[in-house]
Amino acid sequence: MIPEIEKASVQNIKAFQEAKLQELLPYLKEHSTYYQRLFAGQNIDIEQIKTLEDLAKIPVTSKDDLQKYNDDFLCVPKNKIIDYVTTSGTLGDPVTFALTDKDLDRLAYNEAISFACAGVTGEDVLQLMTTIDRRFMAGLAYFLGVRKLGGGIIRVGAGIPELQWDSILKFRPTYLIVVPSFLLKLIEYAKSHDINLEESGVKGAICIGESLRNQDFTLNTLAEKITSQWDIQLFSTYASTEMNTAFTECEFQKGGHHHPELIIAEILDDHNLPVPSGKVGELTITTLGVEGMPLLRFKTGDMVTAHEEPCECGRHTKRLGPVVGRKKQMIKYKGTTLYPPAMENILNDFNEVECYVIEIYHNNIGTDEICIKIASHNKSDKFMHNIKDHFRAKLRVTPKIEFHDKKEIEAIRFPSMSRKPILVIDKRK
Numbered sequence: 120m121i122p123e124i125e126k127a128s129v130q131n132i133k134a135f136q137e138a139k140l141q142e143l144l145p146y147l148k149e150h151s152t153y154y155q156r157l158f159a160g161q162n163i164d165i166e167q168i169k170t171l172e173d174l175a176k177i178p179v180t181s182k183d184d185l186q187k188y189n190d191d192f193l194c195v196p197k198n199k200i201i202d203y204v205t206t207s208g209t210l211g212d213p214v215t216f217a218l219t220d221k222d223l224d225r226l227a228y229n230e231a232i233s234f235a236c237a238g239v240t241g242e243d244v245l246q247l248m249t250t251i252d253r254r255f256m257a258g259l260a261y262f263l264g265v266r267k268l269g270g271g272i273i274r275v276g277a278g279i280p281e282l283q284w285d286s287i288l289k290f291r292p293t294y295l296i297v298v299p300s301f302l303l304k305l306i307e308y309a310k311s312h313d314i315n316l317e318e319s320g321v322k323g324a325i326c327i328g329e330s331l332r333n334q335d336f337t338l339n340t341l342a343e344k345i346t347s348q349w350d351i352q353l354f355s356t357y358a359s360t361e362m363n364t365a366f367t368e369c370e371f372q373k374g375g376h377h378h379p380e381l382i383i384a385e386i387l388d389d390h391n392l393p394v395p396s397g398k399v400g401e402l403t404i405t406t407l408g409v410e411g412m413p414l415l416r417f418k419t420g421d422m423v424t425a426h427e428e429p430c431e432c433g434r435h436t437k438r439l440g441p442v443v444g445r446k447k448q449m450i451k452y453k454g455t456t457l458y459p460p461a462m463e464n465i466l467n468d469f470n471e472v473e474c475y476v477i478e479i480y481h482n483n484i485g486t487d488e489i490c491i492k493i494a495s496h497n498k499s500d501k502f503m504h505n506i507k508d509h510f511r512a513k514l515r516v517t518p519k520i521e522f523h524d525k526k527e528i529e530a531i532r533f534p535s536m537s538r539k540p541i542l543v544i545d546k547r548k
């Protein structure tokens with residue numbers, strides 16, 4: 120199930136997206152208070168926006184805009200809203216997203232073609248190991264997508280390895296939908312309870328929330344730890360509530376495929392201009408076909424590289440590499456530009472590191488400093504040297520590293536109300 124447009128030529132995909140843009144702009148002008156104000160205030164004549172290049176004439180929308188003017192983005196009356204979702208906002212208050220009936224259909228389509236991209240078919244049964252409630256979009260999207268694809272789904276939810284294994288052995292799912300580090304917990308449980316991993320019937324895992332690959336698409340340490348113990352295929356997906364859209368790997372696993380019928384993706388520099396092909400920039404998206412809260416040139420805050428060459432799977436859509444980092448978490452350290460995920464990968468190489476948190480702050484001359492707090496039974500100088508050497512080898516710089524109690528670090532990592540562990544504490548500005 121590859122949508123025809125994804126196999127079309129690059130020129131045809133562009134023309135297709137430009138036609139979709141011609142539907143979006145009048146819709147925004149008619150229904151979105153925020154974009155009406157933007158077009159009027161900036162003297163933007165939407166008739167003049169014809170090509171994807173013309174998008175550069177429209178100012179970008181930031182996460183702060185979305186938070187400050189949340190209600191102004193809503194394009195439908197309240198009685199058309201079916202589902203309410205929230206995301207954590209950068210300024211503190213959560214941002215609300217509202218989905219109409221049509222948006223839920225779009226979400227189901229998005230997830231169905233994403234699953235199909237990873238090789239999932241209507242014959243498969245998937246076990247959902249993420250939250251489906253708590254005003255969270257992803258779990259619901261997975262459920263709707265599997266239903267649309269005609270597959271089966273077991274909604275176990277997050278955590279509880281015992282219940283997960285009970286379901287795997289009882290219902291024989293072929294794919295798991297999971298945060299990859301949780302697979303390590305499942306492996307551990309299986310090993311200590313005489314469960315044969317290779318006879319589980321699980322073929323693969325659709326992974327969210329954590330990266331599986333290095334920038335060259337080889338498996339990172341986390342993914343290697345999983346696949347060396349359990350012979351399953353791991354698929355990366357990248358999605359967000361704001362996008363209402365997922366970028367999912369195909370069987371060749373060379374980045375998440377762009378679905379041109381659902382979203383326009385630009386990769387921009389600090390001046391909101393496109394970066395040259397193959398360079399890292401901020402993913403900026405324009406949603407297509409969204410009725411409740413469509414977004415135009417929304418800067419996601421995620422730094423990525425787009426790969427434009429055609430994929431072996433037959434799709435001609437661009438692919439996004441693993442997220443290099445959050446733009447806000449970019450660190451200038453001793454002349455090097457760093458993002459926390461690169462440091463996380465290095466720390467994951469050490470089994471003796473039980474948990475950690477990365478703190479970023481300004482020193483007294485206003486430049487960036489990094490302090491990594493680690494919990495380990497091994498607090499020897501030799502171990503500390505090993506870690507520092509590994510940092511020097513991989514990143515050319517060594518941050519400050521300290522050993523702390525596990526309890527103390529866990530308290531920082533799991534503040535109440537957080538849906539996932541916090542690995543990076545940014546104390547700058």
Ligand SMILES: [Zn+2]
Nearest residue numbers: 369371430432
């Ligand atoms: Zn492909």
